[in-house]
């Protein structure tokens with residue numbers, strides 16, 4: 001491990017990078033593995049080659065043949081969980097001042113410095129992977145490259161580079177905008193060649209904080225969106241669809257997008273279709289709910305609209321659970337009042353106001369999100385052959401989900417993917 005822990009049994013470091021040669025044996029009071037299974041007490045987790053090798057009850061350790069080859073870490077007062085994942089962020093924005101941040105884009109040094117700090121804060125909170133929804137100057141993609149090059153420390157990034165949107169509509173800070181099928185094709189090809197992992201499409205504008213139920217207009221019809229989705233899929237790119245009205249949700253479902261972002265005001269019928277087509281929903285409640293934290297900026301009428309909007313969203317999450325829609329946790333960090341590495345826990349808190357149990361919420365935050373961002377082969381659960389990404393908290397998060405806010409310990413495996421790296425350098 002990289003850190004100051006000198007091979008002692010009680011490690012005190014907060015953030016611990018797992019190195020290829022580390023052979024670790026973590027003794028945990030309790031393991032919540034992220035799959036939705038009930039927690040298991042007094043477990044021993046073997047880590048080798050930066051992967052979880054095995055998990056066994058501690059009472060079976062005595063006759064383990066290779067016990068002494070492992071560096072033992074006694075966390076018998078700690079609950080161990082998989083590293084957390086945020087399915088929707090925008091590193092290009094800071095969540096505080098849109099105008100100031102976008103002006104700062106002119107100074108890459110300043111922006112890089114801010115983002116470096118945001119990424120560090122994020123991983124220190126135990127968020128070990130994020131999906132970035134894009135920005136005009138490709139800060140998300142550039143951050144991915146910097147992490148791959150070991151220039152900075154941060155979570156693994158799935159990047160969309162820039163977003164596809166209809167010229168003249170909402171989205172001008174997210175990409176260049178397109179006008180025709182020919183331009184769609186050029187854009188997707190360009191993004192693919194840049195090495196993006198997924199494609200982000202703005203199917204609608206944003207939700208209004210002054211008119212209840214009002215959302216910026218739908219940007220693509222089914223024919224055009226289907227064209228985008230098919231093209232993306234032919235290149236092996238999944239499509240994350242920003243759809244903030246039921247109309248946009250319907251278009252997105254028909255066009256066959258892979259994940260549905262926001263989905264404010266979506267109908268029960270839409271949720272049923274999403275179950276049928278197995279399209280996950282990332283409801284991003286916090287960008288709306290957090291507006292109530294700055295009441296001075298809104299009139300009473302507006303605050304009422306904001307409250308009704310996010311409370312409806314919580315109600316629809318209950319419906320989604322009932323209908324078996326796969327859910328994901330995304331914060332839209334970077335949006336006004338949504339902070340990188342911090343607001344994630346507010347989103348968990350909001351989910352906790354629904355009928356979802358803490359165990360279900362942890363599953364959504366880990367394995368569900370790993371599936372959504374396409375990394376479930378290596379992240380999202382404490383199971384054999386997964387990469388080693390673990391967080392440790394004192395106490396039992398199933399009794400108090402807010403414990404996740406301040407993890408005692410974070411273990412992470414740095415990303416190592418040479419193919420993508422060379423692509424991004426080109």
Ligand SMILES: [Zn+2]
Pocket residue numbers: 088089090133242332
């Ligand atoms: Zn977004």
